Amino acid sequence: xRSKLSNFRPPAFVPQKAFCFLILLLPACDAARHGDIxxxxxxxxxxxxxxxxxxxxxxxxxxxxxxxxxxNHAATIIETPAGDLLCAWGAGARELAPDTVILxxxxxxxxxxxxxxxxxxxxxxxxxxxxxxxVDDAGRIYLFHVEMFGDQFCLGRVIVRTSRDGGHxxxxxxxxxxxxxxxxxxxxxxxxxxxxxxxGYQQAIYASQFWLSRNQGQNWESYPPxxxxxxxxxxxxxxxxxDSSLLALLRAAGKSGQTWEARSTDAGRxxxxxxxxDLPNPNSGLELIRLRxxxxxxxxxxxxxxxxxxxxxxxxxxxxxWSAPKVLAAGDPQLSYPSACQTRDGRIHVxxxxxxxxxxHVEINEHWLRRE
Numbered sequence: 001x002r003s004k005l006s007n008f009r010p011p012a013f014v015p016q017k018a019f020c021f022l023i024l025l026l027p028a029c030d031a032a033r034h035g036d037i038x039x040x041x042x043x044x045x046x047x048x049x050x051x052x053x054x055x056x057x058x059x060x061x062x063x064x065x066x067x068x069x070x071x072n073h074a075a076t077i078i079e080t081p082a083g084d085l086l087c088a089w090g091a092g093a094r095e096l097a098p099d100t101v102i103l104x105x106x107x108x109x110x111x112x113x114x115x116x117x118x119x120x121x122x123x124x125x126x127x128x129x130x131x132x133x134x135v136d137d138a139g140r141i142y143l144f145h146v147e148m149f150g151d152q153f154c155l156g157r158v159i160v161r162t163s164r165d166g167g168h169x170x171x172x173x174x175x176x177x178x179x180x181x182x183x184x185x186x187x188x189x190x191x192x193x194x195x196x197x198x199x200g201y202q203q204a205i206y207a208s209q210f211w212l213s214r215n216q217g218q219n220w221e222s223y224p225p226x227x228x229x230x231x232x233x234x235x236x237x238x239x240x241x242x243d244s245s246l247l248a249l250l251r252a253a254g255k256s257g258q259t260w261e262a263r264s265t266d267a268g269r270x271x272x273x274x275x276x277x278d279l280p281n282p283n284s285g286l287e288l289i290r291l292r293x294x295x296x297x298x299x300x301x302x303x304x305x306x307x308x309x310x311x312x313x314x315x316x317x318x319x320x321x322w323s324a325p326k327v328l329a330a331g332d333p334q335l336s337y338p339s340a341c342q343t344r345d346g347r348i349h350v351x352x353x354x355x356x357x358x359x360x361h362v363e364i365n366e367h368w369l370r371r372e
Contacts, residue, residue, distance in 0.1 A: 055368030059329070062087055062105050062114045062351070062359040069103070071095060074185065074285075075351040075359045076131050079343045080166045081139040083109030087351050088120065088131040088143060089359050096152070100127035102145050104167065107361075114361065120170060121159070123147050129156070134188045136196075136216060141167050144176060144198075146183055154181040154203045160217070177211060177220050185235040185285055187339070192244055197268055199236040199248065201225075206232035206253040210268035223269050231256045237288035238268075239296060247319045249288045249298060252281045257304025259286065261319070278322060280304045285337040287350075292342060293366060298322060299338040299350060307334035310352055314369055326369055328362050329354070 064072050069091035077087045085107040092100030102121035105114045120143060121128045131145040141163040148156040160176040163169060177200075184200045191197055198211040198220065207225035214221075226233060232253035239247050246268055250260035259279035262271040279286075279300060284307045286300040296315040301307050302325050311325035328350060329335040338352040347363055354360040 055371045056347075056363070056365050057368050058363045060112075060114070060361050060363075061354070062361055063116050064091060064103070064358050066357065069093075069101075071097070071100070071356055072103075072358050073353045073356055074130050074337050075353065076133045076187070076339045077341050077349055077351045077361075078133040078135055078141070079341055079349075080135065080141060082166050083344065084166060085343070085349060086133055086141070086167050087114070087359060087361065088133055088145075089351075089353075090127075090129045090131065090145075091117075092127065096127045096129070096148065098125050098127060100129060102128045102131045102143070104143075105359075106167065121145055121147070121161070121173070123149075126150075129153075130183060130185050132184050132187060137190065140164055142188075142217065143167075143170065144184055144188075147173075153183060156180065156183065156203075158182055158184055158200070176217070177222070179222070182209070183234070185337075186237040186287065187289070187341075189238060189240060191240055191267065195267070197238060197240075197246075199238050201234040201236065203234075206234050208233050208236040208248070208250050208262070210236070210238070212268060226250070226262055226271050226273070228260055228273060230254070231260075233260045235285050236262070237286055239288055239290045241318045242294070247288070247296070249276070249279065249286055249300075249319075251285055252283060254283070257281060259300065282306055284334070287338040287340045289340050289342065291348070291366065292346065295366070297340065297348065297369070299328070299340055299352075301336060302327075307336040308332065310335040310338060312350070312364070312369060314366075323369075326371075328352075328364075329360065335360075 071094050072091045075089035088104045091103045101119045103117035104120040105117040107114045127148045129146045134142040144160045146156045147159045158176040159173045161170045161173045181204050183203050186199050188198045196213040201208045202225050209225045210223045211220040233250040234253050235251040236248040246264040248262040258275045258277050259281040261276045264271045282303050284301050288298050299312045302311040309330035310328045313322040313325045315322050340350045342348050350362045
């Protein structure tokens with residue numbers, strides 16, 4: 001039986017200070033610098049970004065217990081209806097270790113500090129992996145993750161549990177999809193018609209696959225896997241475009257070193273495919289979200305062979321072209337598996353695996369992304 005996390009101690013780290021400035025005098029706030037990235041001023045959290053706001057960049061480690069959980073990977077992040085940030089990830093001795101659990105940390109609204117994590121999913125004797133947090137239109141929070149019943153990824157199923165109090169307590173877990181060998185990684189989205197679209201992938205054949213629910217996750221319909229010639233794909237990230245079509249970017253599971261792009265005009269039933277040589281992919285996870293401005297944000301490793309550096313780029317034309325990448329984190333690999341959300345104040349929050357030792361949180365705004 002696992003001991004509780006009552007004795008959790010955050011790792012020792014000393015954040016560096018940065019100051020935040022706007023054209024008008026506003027309060028300053030602390031920010032931490034990540035690696036060799038040049039730090040930018042950070043504006044007050046309560047003020048949404050404007051066209052006059054300076055760029056802001058801050059990076060901070062999320063607490064973990066390195067002695068108990070030396071492996072930390074595959075984070076997911078959301079904003080709760082109360083304005084808190086929640087981050088969940090897999091943690092254990094190593095990938096697929098029987099002691100791997102899902103941890104959850106919270107950054108309360110108005111605070112700059114992440115809480116010591118708690119265990120929110122643990123199947124004794126088997127690994128839990130690839131959490132995905134999601135908030136529905138009613139404010140309920142869902143935690144999807146893969147629960148293993150064997151020692152390989154194909155021997156797993158997608159589990160879901162629900163919270164009605166902002167992630168403080170959770171309902172009993174249940175089987176989400178009624179399928180095995182199906183993996184998940186990236187955020188669900190709610191389509192304009194109210195349907196939920198869950199991006200997943202078939203581990204046995206390394207092919208992305210989408211699941212659609214028309215009754216708020218009670219039942220799911222699976223669509224055919226997306227097969228790519230000569231180069232497999234997995235871990236799709238998807239957005240709905242202005243014309244209600246879908247754009248997905250897929251991790252390359254072969255040696256091409258290029259991201260796959262998929263577009264659908266029938267809610268994910270069928271897809272047109274092409275490679276994107278302008279978006280390198282070293283067989284690693286990526287993130288794609290739509291910002292409130294309407295622009296698209298992609299986060300990926302700007303390398304064909306290494307999971308470093310981690311960069312972000314914008315698209316003003318629904319993914320046809322992308323801006324020059326801005327570096328979020330650089331250094332020795334791996335800096336990988338990003339997850340992102342934009343909060344109500346306009347800030348963009350990115351979490352990622354920092355060399356598998358801990359989860360790093362980066363906070364930026366659109367102005368920082370656009371700066372030369």
